[in-house]
Amino acid sequence: MNRNETEKDYIKAESLSFAYPDPQGGAPKQALKDVSLGIRPGEFVAVVGKNGSGKSTFAKLLNLILEPTSGSLTVAGTVITPSISDAEVLELRRRVGMVFQNPDNQIIATVVEEDVAFGPENIGLPPETIRERVDGCLREMRLTDLARKEPSRLSGGQKQRVAIAGILALRPECMIFDESTAMLDPVGRKEVLAIMKRLSSEHGITVINITHLMDEAAAADRVIVLRDGELIASDSPERIFSDPVLMGRAGIKPPQCAELCLLLRKMGIDAGFGLTPEQTARLILGSFGADGGPESGPAPGGEAAS
């Protein structure tokens, strides 16, 4: 990814560290160590790494649930310091929304549209603005027909869309998804991933997707890899998932298509490198000189992973 250094980062971390204090007074648990990175406005970034590598800690720092132990963090032009006011924290939480793993923990109201209206009501918007936003967000999340339903009767994927609509109604600039597809079936996952892409590409929202699913990470513009609280790589999905040494260090597996390409390369067939089934099938056919090669279809990399 060609990072345009002149463009202002929406999120900027410099030597950012965080340690959880030990309640028994023992040594603090260092969860994030010296992380320096920038995320541009509207960028779609995936954060990957093994269990305990610091992904959720990073998300909580961005959402001001946690305060940096050392280093600096700037979110939406605001430098996060211990003296930040409560009003600034609330405003930043409106601008940076979080979607968690379990939609049941994020839905408050007993009717879908009331849940979506909860945030806008809380910040005191006039009723006509609330109505307009709620209707718009329900439409955007394809929930209009479910507006009067009880959230508890919806599927996991529909519930997650209600949670997303509730955040969108606050007009966020950035959305962080912390394993938000982990509890969904493949259809629900695909839907939520498509929403993430759309939020970034069509709405210019900065999207950060924390995930254990590498097929999902491959759909992002950039993949950030954490290992034991340290940032060990930040690069395009193609570069991350074609680097077996890096993946070994990080304890992650490549997406299935990338694994197949790497295996073929090991067997002496260098078909190229694909991240989606369509791309990979075309590359393999192409390497055997069959129809359907790269020259007969859309350029590799031109399609989104799904």
Ligand SMILES: Nc1ncnc2c1ncn2[C@@H]1O[C@H](COP(=O)(O)OP(=O)(O)OP(=O)(O)O)[C@@H](O)[C@H]1O
């Ligand atoms: N509240 C806490 N108190 C003490 N240590 C914590 C706390 N929360 C997380 N940790 C520790 O901090 C480290 C990073 O945890 P974090 O939850 O950020 O990892 P993660 O990458 O999100 O993991 P997972 O993939 O399991 O969600 C881990 O070693 C974890 O045990």
Ligand SMILES: [Mg+2]
């Ligand atoms: Mg986590």
